[in-house]
Amino acid sequence: MTENPPVGTDLPVLRVAVLGAGTVGTEVLRLIAEQGEDLAHRIGARLEVIGVAVRDLTRDRGEFVPAGLLTEDAGALVDDADLVIEVMGGIEPARTLLLRAMEGGASVVTANKALLAQEGAELYEAADRHDVDLYFEAAVAGAIPLVRPVRESLAGDRIQRVLGIVNGTTNYILDAMTRSGADFGDALASAQELGYAEADPTADVQGHDAAAKASILASLAFHSRVRLADVYCEGITEVSAQDIAAAARMGRTIKLLSIVERVEDESGERISARVYPALIADSHPLASVSEAYNAVFIEADAAGSLMFYGQGAGGAPTASAVLGDVVSAARLRVRGGMGPRESRYAALEVAPLEELRSAFYVSLTVEDRPGVLAEIAGTLSGRGISISTIHQELGRDRSADGPATAHIGISTHRALESAMTAALDEFSSTVTVLSIDSVLRIEGD
Ligand code: NAP
Numbered sequence: 394m395t396e397n398p399p400v401g402t403d404l405p406v407l408r409v410a411v412l413g414a415g416t417v418g419t420e421v422l423r424l425i426a427e428q429g430e431d432l433a434h435r436i437g438a439r440l441e442v443i444g445v446a447v448r449d450l451t452r453d454r455g456e457f458v459p460a461g462l463l464t465e466d467a468g469a470l471v472d473d474a475d476l477v478i479e480v481m482g483g484i485e486p487a488r489t490l491l492l493r494a495m496e497g498g499a500s501v502v503t504a505n506k507a508l509l510a511q512e513g514a515e516l517y518e519a520a521d522r523h524d525v526d527l528y529f530e531a532a533v534a535g536a537i538p539l540v541r542p543v544r545e546s547l548a549g550d551r552i553q554r555v556l557g558i559v560n561g562t563t564n565y566i567l568d569a570m571t572r573s574g575a576d577f578g579d580a581l582a583s584a585q586e587l588g589y590a591e592a593d594p595t596a597d598v599q600g601h602d603a604a605a606k607a608s609i610l611a612s613l614a615f616h617s618r619v620r621l622a623d624v625y626c627e628g629i630t631e632v633s634a635q636d637i638a639a640a641a642r643m644g645r646t647i648k649l650l651s652i653v654e655r656v657e658d659e660s661g662e663r664i665s666a667r668v669y670p671a672l673i674a675d676s677h678p679l680a681s682v683s684e685a686y687n688a689v690f691i692e693a694d695a696a697g698s699l700m701f702y703g704q705g706a707g708g709a710p711t712a713s714a715v716l717g718d719v720v721s722a723a724r725l726r727v728r729g730g731m732g733p734r735e736s737r738y739a740a741l742e743v744a745p746l747e748e749l750r751s752a753f754y755v756s757l758t759v760e761d762r763p764g765v766l767a768e769i770a771g772t773l774s775g776r777g778i779s780i781s782t783i784h785q786e787l788g789r790d791r792s793a794d795g796p797a798t799a800h801i802g803i804s805t806h807r808a809l810e811s812a813m814t815a816a817l818d819e820f821s822s823t824v825t826v827l828s829i830d831s832v833l834r835i836e837g838d
């Protein structure tokens with residue numbers, strides 16, 4: 394058996410290029426500087442940061458990002474590296490730089506979920522073609538180990554479902570709405586003030602960030618290629634203070650859930666991948682995940698149910714995941730061998746949402762007159778949708794001209810998505826239903 398070589402000047406050196414020195418990159422560089430000796434022991438080689446690519450060379454980035462290492466020439470930097478850490482984000486130039494790095498023989502560690510969800514296939518193929526490694530633990534749920542458990546620890550099991558909260562910004566906003574009764578706009582503004590939400594919060598609040606993570610998890614869990622476009626995605630911008638209050642009345646909490654699962658029906662075995670705000674019971678462990686934390690359940694045949702919880706974002710937590718990958722990739726370069734490759738042998742198709750079944754919460758404003766409830770129940774029963782609970786409140790301004798109104802909140806048993814779409818279409822075309830105020834799914838029961 395070979396032992397770790399002593400840490401000394403005779404250790405091999407791995408040349409590391411860091412692309413990006415923002416929230417995550419700065420922390421990656423701090424950890425490499427502060428833990429250099431430990432990392433050398435663990436890897437059996439020293440990491441030498443040979444450069445840090447940024448856009449703005451003039452900005453002071455603190456003691457761990459020496460100005461002398463900064464460069465605008467990211468292409469030349471990756472050409473000289475054994476290992477490239479990509480924490481710049483976005484599709485281009487990150488995609489071109491990573492392909493160039495792999496072509497030049499460098500292994501790659503990236504935190505870029507958008508790039509993987511959109512261009513994962515091309516990156517995996519490049520890694521294969523050039524016999525280099527592609528690691529991306531930080532791309533899903535920051536510090537929480539999820540990619541490695543799904544890709545490696547559970548590789549001998551059969552995963553049925555991965556369900557969880559993988560976006561901290563939206564969890565912070567929904568949690569603030571739940572705690573304070575604030576509406577979406579005020580909760581978003583407070584999340585931005587506190588630095589949880591970015592100035593442009595679109596990717597988070599529209600669910601795109603969570604959908605990218607869902608596509609990565611689905612691809613790994615089900616050994617199939619699941620692209621970002623395959624993931625059904627609804628964000629939280631339409632969730633209202635009234636929805637939060639209605640959920641509370643039902644003993645439920647609204648969370649933005651990412652769900653990827655195997656589905657088996659008359660069409661055979663397929664995958665469902667979806668992101669939407671959903672009502673879950675207050676007793677469900679995900680209901681108590683507060684602030685910007687993430688939590689994910691994995692259900693596998695032999696392992697049973699596993700829960701992962703922790704910080705899904707932030708410079709240091711994300712850098713922790715990046716460094717874990719750096720150690721893995723660096724060890725392989727020193728001692729030989731390859732990390733896990735893309736596994737897509739199962740080639741399962743993704744089932745369209747309309748072919749799936751969900752329980753729903755629907756809120757309507759209706760005319761308050763005899764027979765209205767019967768009409769609504771008739772529309773639902775005509776589509777095979779069974780009501781579970783119903784709650785009615787009279788409209789507040791009953792003195793004004795026009796019909797008296799009532800607000801009705803209905804929860805249903807599980808029903809086909811296509812049946813609910815048809816029922817909603819019918820509601821839209823009746824004069825009785827004045828507005829469809831919200832449609833949310835109920836999960837986790
Ligand atoms: P960030 O703070 O915006 O930093 C991005 C860095 O990349 C900046 O230093 C920027 O340079 C540099 N950069 C961007 N485009 C560049 C280009 N064309 N050429 C050279 N340099 C360029 O981003 P971040 O929050 O650290 O996120 C980085 C990656 O980690 C993203 O893929 C993100 O999705 C992922 N991630 C982030 C978190 C998190 O909590 N922040 C968590 C998990 C994963 P300048 O500084 O000169 O502008």
Ligand code: HSE
Nearest residue numbers: 559560561562705706
């Ligand atoms: N913006 C993401 C979040 C962090 O709020 O969870 C990066 O994945």
